[in-house]
Amino acid sequence: MTIGILGGGQLARMLGLAGLPLGLRFNVFDPAANVCGGAIGTHIRAGYDNSEALQAFANSVDIVTYEFENVAIHAVECVEESRVVHPNKKALFATQDRLREKELFQKLGIPTVDFVAVDSLEDVRAAGESLGYPLVLKSRSGGYDGKGQVIVRSADDVDAAWADTAGRHVIAEGFVAFDREVSMVAARRPSGETVYYDIAENAHSDGILRVSLNKPGDPAAEQARGHVQKLLEALDYYGVIALELFDVGGTLLANEYAPRVHNTGHWTIDGAVCSQFENHLRAILDWPLGDTSSKGHCAMINFIGDIPSAESCLAIPDAHYHAYDKAQRPGRKVGHITVCAPDAATLAERINRVEALLVSA
Amino acid sequence: MTIGILGGGQLARMLGLAGLPLGLRFNVFDPAANVCGGAIGTHIRAGYDNSEALQAFANSVDIVTYEFENVAIHAVECVEESRVVHPNKKALFATQDRLREKELFQKLGIPTVDFVAVDSLEDVRAAGESLGYPLVLKSRSGGYDGKGQVIVRSADDVDAAWADTAGRHVIAEGFVAFDREVSMVAARRPSGETVYYDIAENAHSDGILRVSLNKPGDPAAEQARGHVQKLLEALDYYGVIALELFDVGGTLLANEYAPRVHNTGHWTIDGAVCSQFENHLRAILDWPLGDTSSKGHCAMINFIGDIPSAESCLAIPDAHYHAYDKAQRPGRKVGHITVCAPDAATLAERINRVEALLVSA
Numbered sequence: 097m098t099i100g101i102l103g104g105g106q107l108a109r110m111l112g113l114a115g116l117p118l119g120l121r122f123n124v125f126d127p128a129a130n131v132c133g134g135a136i137g138t139h140i141r142a143g144y145d146n147s148e149a150l151q152a153f154a155n156s157v158d159i160v161t162y163e164f165e166n167v168a169i170h171a172v173e174c175v176e177e178s179r180v181v182h183p184n185k186k187a188l189f190a191t192q193d194r195l196r197e198k199e200l201f202q203k204l205g206i207p208t209v210d211f212v213a214v215d216s217l218e219d220v221r222a223a224g225e226s227l228g229y230p231l232v233l234k235s236r237s238g239g240y241d242g243k244g245q246v247i248v249r250s251a252d253d254v255d256a257a258w259a260d261t262a263g264r265h266v267i268a269e270g271f272v273a274f275d276r277e278v279s280m281v282a283a284r285r286p287s288g289e290t291v292y293y294d295i296a297e298n299a300h301s302d303g304i305l306r307v308s309l310n311k312p313g314d315p316a317a318e319q320a321r322g323h324v325q326k327l328l329e330a331l332d333y334y335g336v337i338a339l340e341l342f343d344v345g346g347t348l349l350a351n352e353y354a355p356r357v358h359n360t361g362h363w364t365i366d367g368a369v370c371s372q373f374e375n376h377l378r379a380i381l382d383w384p385l386g387d388t389s390s391k392g393h394c395a396m397i398n399f400i401g402d403i404p405s406a407e408s409c410l411a412i413p414d415a416h417y418h419a420y421d422k423a424q425r426p427g428r429k430v431g432h433i434t435v436c437a438p439d440a441a442t443l444a445e446r447i448n449r450v451e452a453l454l455v456s457a
Numbered sequence: 458m459t460i461g462i463l464g465g466g467q468l469a470r471m472l473g474l475a476g477l478p479l480g481l482r483f484n485v486f487d488p489a490a491n492v493c494g495g496a497i498g499t500h501i502r503a504g505y506d507n508s509e510a511l512q513a514f515a516n517s518v519d520i521v522t523y524e525f526e527n528v529a530i531h532a533v534e535c536v537e538e539s540r541v542v543h544p545n546k547k548a549l550f551a552t553q554d555r556l557r558e559k560e561l562f563q564k565l566g567i568p569t570v571d572f573v574a575v576d577s578l579e580d581v582r583a584a585g586e587s588l589g590y591p592l593v594l595k596s597r598s599g600g601y602d603g604k605g606q607v608i609v610r611s612a613d614d615v616d617a618a619w620a621d622t623a624g625r626h627v628i629a630e631g632f633v634a635f636d637r638e639v640s641m642v643a644a645r646r647p648s649g650e651t652v653y654y655d656i657a658e659n660a661h662s663d664g665i666l667r668v669s670l671n672k673p674g675d676p677a678a679e680q681a682r683g684h685v686q687k688l689l690e691a692l693d694y695y696g697v698i699a700l701e702l703f704d705v706g707g708t709l710l711a712n713e714y715a716p717r718v719h720n721t722g723h724w725t726i727d728g729a730v731c732s733q734f735e736n737h738l739r740a741i742l743d744w745p746l747g748d749t750s751s752k753g754h755c756a757m758i759n760f761i762g763d764i765p766s767a768e769s770c771l772a773i774p775d776a777h778y779h780a781y782d783k784a785q786r787p788g789r790k791v792g793h794i795t796v797c798a799p800d801a802a803t804l805a806e807r808i809n810r811v812e813a814l815l816v817s818a
């Protein structure tokens with residue numbers, strides 16, 4: 097059985113590492129040269145607008161998935177002519193526009209940060225009056241890792257902020273003083289079964305995820321699972337999904353979802369009985385889903401821009417090194433490490449050892 | 458960094474799956490077409506007697522290891538001209554001849570089954586008198602998975618048994634009524650550090666390993682570690698080693714060792730903090746070795762000849778499926794499954810579920 101993946105980055109690579117033992121083969125479709133996902137299968141190099149190449153790709157595989165949510169709907173439609181694509185187009189479509197996504201949350205009764213659509217300078221001013229300052233202007237499409245966001249601190253900033261958006265479609269979101277950012281990663285298969293991982297507590301820096309900690313027994317887990325369940329059902333969704341949420345005094349506000357395996361679920365490779373990558377494959381193939389239980393306390397720390405040596409990292413007990421074999425470049429995710437421990441205090445000590453390597457790197 | 462592997466079977470495949478996350482790349486050298494180890498790197502297809510191809514292979518990598526102990530010494534010497542090979546030639550040489558191997562055990566004070574070299578029909582008769590019947594004639598070289606063994610049940614069998622050996626060099630071994638077969642898998646790095654996994658208790662059928670169980674806290678572990686330590690030191694050995702032993706009333710008798718990752722260590726992928734495959738790579742690169750602790754009770758069950766579907770196996774909790782993507786053929790190892798459990802009773806129940814699938818497969 098051959099799985100087709102649209103996108104050949106590190107998520108495709110980790111899907112392949114999880115899937116080869118399952119007897120699966122992989123074809124990854126990506127316009128870039130030397131993609132790191134090519135290590136686990138055959139790299140088909142062509143543009144996402146190349147219908148002929150997409151159709152040939154579809155015909156070379158049994159089922160198709162994707163590793164990034166900005167994949168062109170056209171590309172998915174092209175593949176869908178001959179193969180099943182999971183997660184489906186509906187899930188992809190809803191998340192490609194931040195306004196559409198927020199309206200979906202609203203429709204499903206999933207609480208969100210206050211937001212309004214803005215299409216003009218006047219709309220931004222009106223948003224300032226209804227939401228208060230500071231507010232954030234966010235690109236409706238194409239943004240990731242904090243890119244495409246402009247903070248409007250006061251009414252005086254409105255003109256400059258609007259100019260900054262440079263004609264992109266944006267929405268205005270109220271500023272939320274959250275206690276923490278969390279995410280819920282889940283997997284659902286066509287037969288109906290859904291499994292949920294423990295909540296991950298996430299820390300970002302410059303809009304890029306730095307650290308995720310798993311939180312077995314977190315009091316917010318049930319709330320998060322409820323929100324994810326609504327989404328999965330509304331979207332007829334199969335595969336892994338990740339929902340990012342703000343925790344404000346114990347109430348979770350949905351921020352966005354990713355219709356794919358997710359950086360905040362990387363800890364599951366080493367810290368859960370069955371990883372998000374294996375469960376994504378099981379889910380899209382409608383195979384029994386794996387146990388999502390945490391095996392201990394885990395922290396996933398991203399390597400951004402550069403990567404300390406494996407040798408230095410592996411001196412830390414129960415540390416699991418994941419290099420993506422990508423060229424180092426500022427702001428680019430080039431690998432991650434997961435450290436596990438039997439208790440929170442030992443984990444904190446191991447995290448400190450990783451942080452020390454990052455400072456000296 | 459690129460690792461060269463002589464041999465492109467499932468062990469190369471699993472080394473690659475462990476090594477890609479470490480940022481390593483792999484070139485595998487194998488004369489066969491479509492080897493399953495090719496999925497994790499570049500397959501260099503040439504014969505082990507092709508010096509030019511071996512040299513080019515060596516020059517294409519940073520360090521070389523191998524996945525089977527029958528690799529020709531000539532091939533290793535060829536590669537050694539330009540690259541370090543671990544485990545070294547000494548370790549390979551000693552195990553390629555069953556007599557040499559047993560004499561090494563003897564020299565190191567590691568107990569073995571009684572044995573004598575036999576070069577003629579008369580030698581076999583003399584062996585029968587000194588060792589008693591039944592005895593086993595085993596090929597001195599090239600045997601694996603029980604191939605190349607002839608049982609001599611009584612003096613009446615001697616002529617037929619000798620004819621069966623067909624001129625191969627053999628040794629005679631006394632029959633030993635062992636209580637169980639066990640193995641000790643260990644890893645040693647050039648800086649000197651050695652780590653040992655829990656003992657594995659193994660069951661063979663028709664000379665082929667069927668099942669390995671990890672045995673945390675086994676009373677024979679210290680004895681086994683002592684024997685392995687002597688071997689590692691005598692051979693200046695770096696990498697993973699596996700020593701197979703017979704347990705006879707609490708005394709361990711060495712049977713043979715494998716200078717490589719080993720089938721009885723496959724449970725470590727899912728059942729130990731750091732797998733034998735990752736530790737082999739760490740060891741040959743002189744990186745810090747990983748924690749060998751067991752994470753629970755585990756059983757590794759080989760799929761021999763054919764393989765039940767992933768879908769059926771993955772319905773078993775905490776089951777980890779490993780397909781080698783090899784064509785099915787009687788007596789051929791085509792995959793394995795590891796089931797883990799928090800306690801022995803739950804493990805037994807999960808093993809039964811696997812066995813039921815094997816019967817119906």
